[in-house]
Amino acid sequence: MTDATRAVGTKETAGAQPLWSNLLPHSTHARVLFLIRGLAILGLIVAALTTPGFFTAVSLFSLLNTTSFIGCVAVGMTFITLSGNIMSFSLGVTLSTSGIVFIAALPLGLVPAIAIALCFGAAITGLQGVVVGYFRANPIIVSMAALALITGCATLITQGRGVYPEGGAAAILKARVLGIPMPVAALVTTAIVAQLVLSYTRFGRHLYMVGSNWRAALAAGLEPARTVLGAYVAAGICTAVAGILMAARYSSGDMELGIGYDYSAISAVLVGGTAISGGEGSALRSLVGAFIIAVCQVLLLLHGFSTQIQYLAIGIIVLLVIMLQTLADSN
Amino acid sequence: MQMRTLLANRTVRPYVLLVAIGVVLWLLDNGRGAFLTTSTAFSVLQQFATIGPIALGLGLTMILREIDLSVGGMISFAGCIAVMTGGEHPVVGVALAVLFGLVWGLFQGAIMTALRLGSIGVTLGGLLTLGGLAYVVTGNVSISYPRMDVALAVNHPFLSVLSLRSVITFAAFLVAAFVMARTRVGRDIYATGSDRRAAMVAGVRTTAIILGVFASSGMLAALGGALLSYSLAAASGVALTDALVPAIAAAIIGGVSLSGGKGTPIGIVGGVLVLCLLNAGLNAVGTPPAVHDVVTGSVLFLVAITDAVDLDPRLFAMRRFWTELLLRRDEPASSKGGTGH
Numbered sequence: 001m002t003d004a005t006r007a008v009g010t011k012e013t014a015g016a017q018p019l020w021s022n023l024l025p026h027s028t029h030a031r032v033l034f035l036i037r038g039l040a041i042l043g044l045i046v047a048a049l050t051t052p053g054f055f056t057a058v059s060l061f062s063l064l065n066t067t068s069f070i071g072c073v074a075v076g077m078t079f080i081t082l083s084g085n086i087m088s089f090s091l092g093v094t095l096s097t098s099g100i101v102f103i104a105a106l107p108l109g110l111v112p113a114i115a116i117a118l119c120f121g122a123a124i125t126g127l128q129g130v131v132v133g134y135f136r137a138n139p140i141i142v143s144m145a146a147l148a149l150i151t152g153c154a155t156l157i158t159q160g161r162g163v164y165p166e167g168g169a170a171a172i173l174k175a176r177v178l179g180i181p182m183p184v185a186a187l188v189t190t191a192i193v194a195q196l197v198l199s200y201t202r203f204g205r206h207l208y209m210v211g212s213n214w215r216a217a218l219a220a221g222l223e224p225a226r227t228v229l230g231a232y233v234a235a236g237i238c239t240a241v242a243g244i245l246m247a248a249r250y251s252s253g254d255m256e257l258g259i260g261y262d263y264s265a266i267s268a269v270l271v272g273g274t275a276i277s278g279g280e281g282s283a284l285r286s287l288v289g290a291f292i293i294a295v296c297q298v299l300l301l302l303h304g305f306s307t308q309i310q311y312l313a314i315g316i317i318v319l320l321v322i323m324l325q326t327l328a329d330s331n
Numbered sequence: 332m333q334m335r336t337l338l339a340n341r342t343v344r345p346y347v348l349l350v351a352i353g354v355v356l357w358l359l360d361n362g363r364g365a366f367l368t369t370s371t372a373f374s375v376l377q378q379f380a381t382i383g384p385i386a387l388g389l390g391l392t393m394i395l396r397e398i399d400l401s402v403g404g405m406i407s408f409a410g411c412i413a414v415m416t417g418g419e420h421p422v423v424g425v426a427l428a429v430l431f432g433l434v435w436g437l438f439q440g441a442i443m444t445a446l447r448l449g450s451i452g453v454t455l456g457g458l459l460t461l462g463g464l465a466y467v468v469t470g471n472v473s474i475s476y477p478r479m480d481v482a483l484a485v486n487h488p489f490l491s492v493l494s495l496r497s498v499i500t501f502a503a504f505l506v507a508a509f510v511m512a513r514t515r516v517g518r519d520i521y522a523t524g525s526d527r528r529a530a531m532v533a534g535v536r537t538t539a540i541i542l543g544v545f546a547s548s549g550m551l552a553a554l555g556g557a558l559l560s561y562s563l564a565a566a567s568g569v570a571l572t573d574a575l576v577p578a579i580a581a582a583i584i585g586g587v588s589l590s591g592g593k594g595t596p597i598g599i600v601g602g603v604l605v606l607c608l609l610n611a612g613l614n615a616v617g618t619p620p621a622v623h624d625v626v627t628g629s630v631l632f633l634v635a636i637t638d639a640v641d642l643d644p645r646l647f648a649m650r651r652f653w654t655e656l657l658l659r660r661d662e663p664a665s666s667k668g669g670t671g672h
Contacts, residue, residue: 152624
């Protein structure tokens with residue numbers, strides 16, 4: 001992360017594209033894909049406009065609130081996907097455990113508790129990053145091993161019980177900033193910071209290069225292992241942000257918090273159009289992906305479809321998006 | 332030296348591990364007689380019947396240098412199909428579930444080969460879709476299977492350790508072992524997994540092989556899911572068992588390499604038995620269930636590191652670093668710093 005936080009001189013950003021051009025395609029195939037995506041989003045907007053009850057304060061706020069947790073994890077997952085390591089199955093448990101750590105550390109004060117939880121999240125994904133980056137172990141297997149290990153250890157330590165905060169120090173995290181709920185503000189901040197890191201720092205540029213071609217990156221004199229480690233640490237921090245917010249919102253920390261978040265996050269990343277093979281995509285795309293999924297869910301709900309149908313819909317959307325993705329790649 | 336050649340054989344390795352774990356658990360048991368019982372053996376084989384078919388299907392796709400993540404959803408959905416259609420004739424339920432597994436596997440294989448897509452993306456979509464389908468058909472509640480006689484029959488122990496479920500699983504492994512070792516299809520699968528382009532040039536119909544392996548994987552997962560649902564007399568959208576992680580772990584412990592072209596069904600049997608023995612054995616000697624997670628995770632972690640691409644160069648660098656450090660410390664004492672390197 002030292003690379004990420006280091007200020008970047010003009011020399012390095014001279015060849016960099018501005019932020020918005022990440023969203024625009026370059027090849028003909030990609031333009032077709034872009035058109036299809038545009039039409040899909042247009043369709044979604046029309047559906048939202050014609051659905052009574054969608055544009056009400058209650059519905060929009062609940063939409064924003066649920067998206068904020070998934071969005072943070074999705075932004076974190078983006079780093080891993082971009083680095084060419086597909087996905088992690090252990091971000092859900094990272095969310096749960098960092099929530100538990102946050103609640104357990106609250107007696108030390110709010111700021112130390114947040115710092116400890118963030119460090120904790122960064123450390124447990126960072127360890128996986130070391131194994132994946134330096135030894136080049138299979139990321140899927142490593143994340144599954146981590147899932148089993150973290151679940152087991154956390155259950156042994158907490159005795160399978162939830163952790164509850166002492167005092168109301170976490171209440172401030174449930175407050176609103178300028179009328180915006182704290183989770184939403186945190187999501188927007190996380191996404192913007194992540195996007196700035198990806199677009200304007202050396203770490204970000206290395207990440208894209210390592211993700212699209214490890215060997216080329218190595219040949220070009222980068223240190224791919226260190227970049228991968230950075231990606232995992234960033235993923236851990238973003239996930240811990242979601243964990244802290246969630247623990248604060250439900251005033252408890254337990255292993256149930258993060259269940260299913262790995263799948264929701266990777267769905268958001270893929271629906272947003274980040275390539276599963278790595279090296280192409282952005283944090284803002286994942287944010288858009290998370291919102292698209294959430295809007296679909298709310299629309300289905302308002303039209304009287306049950307939660308079951310929503311699960312199915314997300315699965316089919318992901319499958320379709322992955323198939324669409326090749327339209328751009330197959331050229 | 333002999334031990335070394337034994338361990339180098341990927342098929343034998345899990346069995347060496349199996350014996351070692353057995354001995355350790357027996358020592359942990361410390362003569363209380365809770366571990367070396369037929370009931371432990373039966374529960375090992377029951378778990379084997381749950382994880383086995385899924386590990387076999389996944390293992391076959393991994394030999395092909397692909398991976399089928401959708402088996403996780405297939406277990407739930409195939410269970411739903413079997414329970415909802417098998418009320419009259421249990422065999423019909425299993426047959427329909429396996430048929431669906433076949434169709435779904437072919438569908439995934441077709442997408443992959445036609446669009447030249449990676450298996451991780453496609454089967455991840457498959458996993459989410461199948462999970463969703465299972466939620467839809469069950470209406471988000473657990474559906475119970477009315478035929479308790481069938482539930483008892485598939486689990487009924489005979490020869491004191493076997494049950495119908497574990498026998499079917501063994502049969503599936505035997506068929507797979509025969510096909511992989513003795514037929515042209517088996518050789519073609521290894522060839523496709525080792526080097527797809529070379530296999531294609533050599534005249535292997537790689538598209539058909541990929542379709543076939545993913546169809547088998549779907550069928551095996553469906554078979555496992557259907558039998559599991561019968562034995563628990565229930566089906567639900569929430570996975571009855573999280574079999575994906577143990578199944579992958581079992582295949583890898585069983586000697587299947589993630590880089591493809593390596594591993595045998597007999598090895599996978601050993602890998603599954605290792606995991607099941609660990610679980611059942613730890614249960615028998617009275618450790619809390621969370622310890623199983625820790626043990627499974629540690630084993631998987633170790634295997635992931637041993638199979639890692641850059642392990643040797645990193646270890647070499649570390650060893651050199653240490654040697655240099657030691658040399659530098661010894662230098663004042665002995666001026667002739669000769670080392671083995």
